[in-house]
Structures are given as structure tokens and as C-alpha cells.
Amino acid sequence: MTAHAILDTAAFVACAPFPRRVLDQSAWAEFAAALAATPALELLALWADPTHVHALLHDRDSADFLPVSVAVEIGLYPALSPTRPAAAWFERMIRDLWGHTAADGIDQRPWLDHGHWATTTPLAARPSPNLAAAEPAEFLTSEGEGLHQIAVGPVHAGIIEPGHFRFTCNGETIVRLEIRLGYLHKGTLGLLRGKSPRAAARFAARLSGDSTVAHAIAFAHAAEAACGVAAPPRATQLRGVMGEIERIANHLGDIGAIIGDASFAVLPARFGWHREAVLRAAARAFGHRLMMDAVIPGGLAEDLATEGARAILATVAAIEAELPGLVRIYDDTSSLADRLQSTGTLRPDLAERFAAGGFVGRASGRRFDARRIPGYAPYDRLDVTAVCLDQGDVDARVRVRLAEITESIRLLRLLLTELSDGPIALPLPMASGEGIGWSEGFRGDIWHWLRLEGGLITAAFLADPSWRQWPLLQAAIEGNIVADFPLCNKSFNCSYSGVDL
């Protein structure tokens, strides 16, 4: 049977807005195998609860979003990773947190659990005490003459998050990079349980601080879907304003940092200046530079400050006025072209196979943008343009982000000039139900899933786009020189905290 035919046999469980299909183990195993012949079904996320494993798939052809689940039997479920390699990190995470093993998974090594927790499988129905001592990690091997390894991290040389990078090199050239994360595991999913969506939103807002608004929006959407309510129009419009401010601020900061990594000082100075201006405007408008905790399930915590719109519009006008000149400097500087072009190239076929979101995908030909499909308010009325290139190198990722700044400024103007009046929040009923929420953060599409019972969260998963981007960095870096790694890493700028949970 084809993957779609198998899905048609599934039983449905209520989950808003996408009903969740449940397959038995043999059907799921058949489905996993059938995925090999169905490249259009993309894996967006894979997670679990104490009894089931859940996958979120996207059908590229029909633009359908399909949550599919399988019951775990004696600790096992059939793996997706043989046909969807992007599932491998998720499967390792699921085993560490819930104790479900992906039978025939392509990688069975631990992921988040480095052996330092007090218990193993902390989210399982019955976690067990951790009695074993932490063991050194196993890395993939590379064989050949003259190969050597460079181990970097978890504590890095810059002001960035911790992770371990294991390079195998031939002279200066990287032949393999293996990334090991998990250092930032804070037990966020566990902290969500037993809380109301309003109380739990603080954790979603701190999954990855640079995407605090985008995660808070996805979380609010999931909670609102589970409760069957929709935030008032003014709230969704102001969420859009905050989301675009966050996108602009991150793009400005990262573009500056990438160019700074290529040792060209003029542009980072100017981009950094504008980033600061955007953060100050955000503080004037929403009371916090990063707009943390401003978005809550049901709406917003506070309304836009009186002078807020004017501060935002003045700031983006200054950016818009200077940006063309800065881009000209970028274009005319041969040392930048030399460092950034054809460096860290991500092939479009890989971006597609891993369903890479955000500028990583859009710089390698995958146009997906959650503001367009499946879409959400306020973007359903704005006709967002997704800028897409296909060179896939550091330069392409910079150019996509430069273009997105201009597009975000356009959206900000539209949103701020047509702001609705009315309430900014409504109370959430003490409901029971399941919901999926999403948003397009600066990094890409974010997916949150929540299950509520009597108004309290009993299970949840928060999927950052980095799950599908980090593994691609490992591929894009092959054949580059070690000295270009910071540049490539910065150009992907995946979240460590976002996937460490």
C-alpha cells in the first residue's frame, strides 16, 4: 500500500486544527517503509507521550498537515529514521526522555541524556533512578590516511551557547563534522505539565530566547486551538508586529555577526547599531527589549504603548533609508565575496529531504514559510512574499535575510497603520482537548503540540526549526576548511537551547 492509502485506514483522534491519525504498529511499520516512495511527505517533528509516539508530517503536494501516532508496545515502536533520516535525532531524544526505543532506528546512541541526570527517562510514566556513571560519548568514525580530529566545546570561544563539535579533518579540510548537543537540557517539557497554558507560556517563551515571541505565538496558537478559541484581532495584529520586530532584530544582529566573522568591521557596526535601535523601539512599544512574556495564550499581556507605533515606524524608516547603501558595500567588498560565496553550501535536495525551514531552506530552494502555508492571523490578509534562492551558500543565506528585513518592514507598516480597536485578550476556558499551533520565527517554522485536561497541560512538545537544520550544517560543512566553520555555523545560527529542551 502507498503511504497515503495506509493513512486512510487510520482511526482519528480529535486534535485541532489537524485531526490526529492513529496507526497500529504493523500499519506504522508499513507506513515508515512506504515513506521511501513518497518524498512529498515531509517530517516536521517527532515526539512522544508516555504511551504513544507522534509524528507531524507535511504533504508537499496537497499542503496537508498530518499528525500521525503509534502506540508503543513493550517499549518499542517502528523507526522512521531509515526512510526519514531527519527522524534520527528525534528518536534518540524520545528514548532519553520517555524511554521508547525506535526499533531499527539508524542511530541508537543517547542524545539529551549524557548520564548526569538523577533519573533516566524523566518523562516516562515511571522514571527510574540513574544508577550508572556517565560514560564518554561515542562518535562516528572516519578512516583514511592523515585524518585527525579536532574536539571543540561544550564551552566555546565566543559568546554563544554550549555544544560539542567533533571535526575529522584532512589537513585543513573538514571531512566529517559530528555535532553533540544536550548540554542545555533544562527539563522544559516536564515543567509544562500540570500547569495552565497561561502559567506554562513563560517556559515556551524561554525555550530559545532569540525566538521568544515566535515560540510564545506558536504556544498560544496550540493552547487556543485546544480550547477552541481564537485571540481577538488586535492581539493577532500586535503579535504580527512583535514577530516581525523579532525577525528584523535577529536578522540585523546575525548578518552583522556573519560579516564580522569575515573580519569586515564597518557593516557589523552599522547592523549592530540598527539592532540596538530596534530593541529599544520594542522596549518602548511593548515594555521589554526582547518582548518576553508579551504574548500569552488568549491574546497579549499588555497593549501597545501610546508612543509605541511611532517609535517602531521611525526605527524601521531609518533602517530602510540606510539598508541599500549597506548592501552596496556588501556587494562591492571582494574580501566578503571571497569568504562568503560558495562557502558552506547546502544542496537543495538535502534541504528538501530534511524539510529545512526558514532562511536555511529558502536559501536552498525550499520556499516553505508557515506565514503562508498553513498560514495564521494576521498574515492571512497580508500576502507575505517568501524570498527564495537556490545557491545554498553563506552568501545566499545572508541575501535571503537581507530581503526579509525589507519584507518585514513592509508588513510592519501595514499592520501598524490598520490596527483594529478592541480587546487584546480573552480568558481561556478550563477545557480538555488537543491542539497544534505554529508560527514562522526568524529561524523557520515552529510547531507546538499540547494536550489539556480540565484546563491543565498533561503532555506537550515544542519543536524548534533547528531540529531539521542542525543535521544539515553537518552536511554543508563537508569539504570546507576549519577556519570557515564559525562563518558557516553563524550563517545557519541554529538554536542550541531550542532543541535541548
Add this chain to the structure above:
Amino acid sequence: MAWREMFRALREGPLTEPATPPPEDEVAILAARLKAAAFNRLGRTLAIRQVDSGSCNGCELEIAMLTGIVYDLERFGLKFVASPRHADVLLVTGPVTRTMHPALTRTWQATPDPKWVVAVGDCAIDGGVFKGSYAITGGIDSALPVDLVIRGCPPTPTAILDGLCALIEANAREPRRPR
């Protein structure tokens, strides 16, 4: 085209904002805590090694702003260095995750005496919102002796800079002895 930017910078002068003087009470408290003999004087400069021991990266974003032209921390004699072996100060963010605990302790051990530990952000003070999670040991003081805390979630760059300037001031008055 870069010349146009440079010309403008010459014509319009620097964009860096004037410094605020460090809060006197904070300086006094720090100086008092450091009643050590005046040897091993480091002078009015401190090398900082930033360590993320479990942050959401919000604190890193604001710390990184210090290196830009608006806050320009090098004018105060403060400088981020790439290795703990070159550092006087560990600027630590986040709750301490159980998984980062060993690396954080080793980073501290690799930092030569005399050294300071500054805990940045509400998480670093007592675990912040993550308090009570199975995956953390607590604030930075659950792993290292902390000399100064800077509150906020995340603290603004100005707050971080004020704290660091107070540290320089205290250090210049009463240099720290090796532990």
C-alpha cells in the same frame, strides 16, 4: 562605498553613548568584600570569559550587544577573551544544568587565580523559572562561588555594563588575592 561610512563616522562623531557612573553602594559593598592586601594588582582592566551553563540564550543576546558600538565595553578596560585561561572574570548565564555542571566546574578550574564569578540573569541567581526542574542543580552558586549577581530576564546591556564597571572599580581599589 565603505569610504562613505567612514567619512560619515568622522563627520558625525562616534555613536557610542556616554558611560553611567557605577552605583556607589555596589562599589562600596564589593570593595569591602575584597579586604585583601594590595598585591597582584590587576589594574583597571579585566578579561572576561562568558560561559553559558544552561541559558535560553536571551542573556547571551544582551551580553553580545556590549561588544557593539553602542556600549563599546573595551573603552572601560573590559574585554571578552576566548579562553578561561586568559580570564579574570567568568560571566556565567543560565541555571546550571546537570549536564553542563562538569564543564562549568572545569572552566572555573582552568581560570587562573585571582578570579571573579559574575552571575548574569535571574536564572543564574537561583535557577529562575527553571527552579525545581530535575535537569538543573540551581543557580550558579550551586556550582561556583559567586561574587556579583546582575538581575534581569535578561538584564539590559546597561545593567550588565554597570555591574562590570562596579567590578573594575572594586578591583582597582582592593585587588583580589588568589584564593
